Amino acid sequence: MNTLPLLLVLLVLALFSFFLGRKRSLAVSKGNRGNYRAPNKLHSLPSYYGYSAMIYAVLPALIVLLLWSAISPVLIAKNVAASLPAEIHNAGATQVELTMNRVESMAHAGKIDPTADPIQQAAAQHYLSLAKNSQNIKTALVLLIALGGLYLGWKMISPQFRARNQVENVVKGLMILAASVAIVTTLGIILSVLFESIRFFQVVPVSEFLFGTHWSPQTAIRADQTGGSGSFGAVPLFAGTLLISVIALAIAVPLGLMAAIYLSEYAQPKVRAIAKPTLEILAGIPTVVYGFFAALTVAPFIRQLGEAIGLSVASESALAAGLVMGIMLIPFMSSLSDDVINAVPQSLRDGSYGMGATRSETIKQVIIPAALPGIVGAFLLAASRAIGETMVVVMAAGLSANLTANPLEAVTTVTVQIVTLLTGDQEFDSPKTLAAFALGLTLFVLTLILNIIALRIVRKYREQYD
Known part of the structure; x- marks a missing residue:
């Protein structure tokens, strides 16, 4: 059977x-x-x-x-x-x-x-x-x-x-097992990436990878081939990831937060019932659609606008990718911030109004500080999505590993290079392929540091409003 x-x-x-x-x-x-x-x-x-x-x-x-x-x-x-x-x-x-x-x-x-x-x-x-x-x-x-x-x-x-005690112990054990799955899976991912990264760093020095300014991972497949020694300086990738993420967050965070404040504090119930689901539709659009929009509409528009005022704009620019990614992240920021703001006790609002504060003063001095831990969490989610986004960057920003802070030039990100390195049939013995694991490990460490900083901020302000 x-x-x-x-x-x-x-x-x-x-x-x-x-x-x-x-x-x-x-x-x-x-x-x-x-x-x-x-x-x-x-x-x-x-x-x-x-x-x-x-x-x-x-x-x-x-x-x-x-x-x-x-x-x-x-x-x-x-x-x-x-x-x-x-x-x-x-x-x-x-x-x-x-x-x-x-x-x-x-x-x-x-x-x-x-x-x-x-x-x-x-x-x-x-x-x-x-x-x-x-x-x-x-x-x-x-x-x-x-x-x-x-x-x-x-x-x-x-x-x-004692049937009830036995059944509850079994259910408790199953819950512990279910909770352990996430821990074991995370540990397995970390170890698998770590071991492959160690193999990479045995070939390429850590200092070259973290501080090198030239990224060209093409290596020779056979000993008789030339011109493929490979350069694995990842600084241009980190700079490109940071540049596009900053542009995206500069769009998503203020717009999403202001939309959340309006929907939770100013909008009428009928307006809120229509506006919030409409705004959240953006979260359901596939990223490839955003990529098409960035490549076919936003990028040409930015290039034409730059040429009209005498600026040289690349056909695939960090600005185009960052703008479209920022639009994509607005629902994450607005929806979570709206839920957190609505969770602030009404007594805090009433006390502020009772002291003679206006609605705007109450929002700035009472509601936003009280909801700050949740807003930081929404920001972290948006930042993680921006750092890990691939499709929009591939279609709108290109694959060029340029070390630049100019948003009008073409750049690439860590996730795009990971996909590029692991596309097709690959042998996991060359530095070119193993570089993808080193990039993934570095990205994991940076995200972990970002989460630790955010937890410190959350803990500090939670103590103030407990």
């Missing part, structure tokens, strides 16, 4: 276990659910006994099913690879890998290609046989564990059994 039908069987068994456990709890208690003087009064509600029986029946079987499904293909592949003829192994690890790729492809398709090599056909047949046996053993084992768990859970039901 395949995994999906087996999961459906476990689902049906879970429902059956719940009703069976609940029914047995009522039977052993003889209906004494509320009479505290009855000797067979249930410790927990009948539904908890049903949940307890369901946990015993399904949880162990589900764990075995997941582990078997994850480990079995690896063991089967190793067994089949070990059974290949000696001439395949003598040809090297690459030949073994190519043969196993072909074998697994035929096995997953469920049929043997008659035009394939006889060795591959035999290996694929062996693979299918092992997979079928594994499937049968998995089905029998999972069902046996599920039925055994159901019997055990049913047998344990008694008036003294």
Whole structure:
């Protein structure tokens, strides 16, 4: 039985276990659910006994099913690879890998290609046989564990059994597991990027990467090629990222904050009901659409305007990318700031008005300071989106790694270079490819520093208004 039908069987068994456990709890208690003087009064509600029986029946079987499904293909592949003829192994690890790729492809398709090599056909047949046996053993084992768990859970039901405590402990454990997934995933991402970055820094000095002013990651593929030594000075990338992000935030932060203040403090309910959803539509537009808008409309307009006043403007400029990105970030800033401003207690407003302050004075001296931690959080989200944006920069600012502070020239960003370096078939042995991981690690560290600074600001002002 395949995994999906087996999961459906476990689902049906879970429902059956719940009703069976609940029914047995009522039977052993003889209906004494509320009479505290009855000797067979249930410790927990009948539904908890049903949940307890369901946990015993399904949880162990589900764990075995997941582990078997994850480990079995690896063991089967190793067994089949070990059974290949000696001439395949003598040809090297690459030949073994190519043969196993072909074998697994035929096995997953469920049929043997008659035009394939006889060795591959035999290996694929062996693979299918092992997979079928594994499937049968998995089905029998999972069902046996599920039925055994159901019997055990049913047998344990008694008036003294603390079903509620057990169910709540299991639910608590599942919540801890769910919370740990994010931590483990983050740790895995950091370690994977860190290890590849260490490999890069073994070839390219850290000082050259962090302080070099020339970025040209093209390297020679073969030893006999010339002109591809590669330069990995990332300062132009950091400067381009900072320039475009500053332009975008200079547009998004004031406009978004003023829109939030208007919607929360000045707008009528009818106006707010229309304006806020309309403004948030901007957040749902794909970034590629913003990129088209920047490349086809904003960039030509800026170039023509610059030429009209005697300025030299690149066809792909940082200003065009920053302006469009700023428009894209307005909903993030306005929506979050609006929610934070609305969360400020009305008593603060009333107290300010009672002291004779006007609405504008109340906003400047009471509401904005009280909502500052949330506004800083909205700013951080907008800044993170600006730093990590790729598509708009690719289409509007180009790929030129120029070290300049002039917004009218073409620049590129860290994320654009990461995408460029990892596009297509790549070997993760050259400094060119490993540079993408070094860029990602640097970007992660800079974002972490930004978050730490923001947390300090939030903590400082929260203490003032607690």
